[in-house]
Amino acid sequence: MMLSPQLHKILAVAFFLLPLCVQGKLAGFLPSFPFKPFFGGRSNSAEEQQIPDLTALAGNEHGDPIHQLEYRISRLEGVLRLNKMITESGGKIFATNGKKADFDGTVEKCKEAGGSIATPKSPGENDAILYFVKYFNTYAYLGIKQSLIPGRFQLLNGAQLSYTNWYSNEPSGKGEEECVEMYTDGTWNDKKCNKNHLIVCQF
Incomplete structure (x- = not known):
């Protein structure tokens, strides 16, 4: 079939x-x-x-x-x-199960489901993820991580970021905060990877 x-x-x-x-x-x-x-x-x-x-x-x-x-x-x-379990933008479907995990746990859960951790590449996709962040009133990890250069960030596959939405004066972790979280206003912040945030995947 x-x-x-x-x-x-x-x-x-x-x-x-x-x-x-x-x-x-x-x-x-x-x-x-x-x-x-x-x-x-x-x-x-x-x-x-x-x-x-x-x-x-x-x-x-x-x-x-x-x-x-x-x-x-x-x-x-x-x-x-x-x-309020799925949204769509840019040909992608974004979904949450309402549960929380640290960064590695989020990546693994999304992979097990046949998707990947949500990674916005446009304002529309950012808004699709923000929909969940606002609804659950909590933060979510994004599929972005610090590169080998402290303070520089990239996609998980090593590609450069073509879209960003950093909060004012972020990233500010000076190499000590390797992951990226989305605030409830849709802006981004660099953060340590061990906090439990809302799992949002893309398919």
Whole structure:
């Protein structure tokens, strides 16, 4: 079954947010998917990741499996927007599960979900991340880190920054603050990497 890149993104986002659904935080809002355990076998653990059983869509009376899946995913996307779990900008989908982690933990959680830590490359993308930061009234790490030159920052892949939104007189860590956090006004600050901040990923 061939899915468009956009559908792949939405599915990755959905799997990232499913633990919230299992815990009942979005109960009653999500479209009804047939679920099966991600790791196989039966489990009573609410924390275990789950994925939709796509084979159950095969004989659906409303059309072929791909059209039915697209329909359900479009509903899911709308619900996630309504519940302030996803935003979109620049062809990227940004998502949060409402949890916090240090910088390395955020990078790992986003990677496990099939995405990467949120990295704004334009004012629009910065605003998409700010949406979560304001809603949860907390800071979030960005996918930016200090380079080998103290006080200089770059993307995690080593590329130079093409867009910045530093708070006045920042960065000011003089080489001792290697990570970058977003304030609740959307501006950036260099910070040590061991604080727990809101996990925001991009897909």
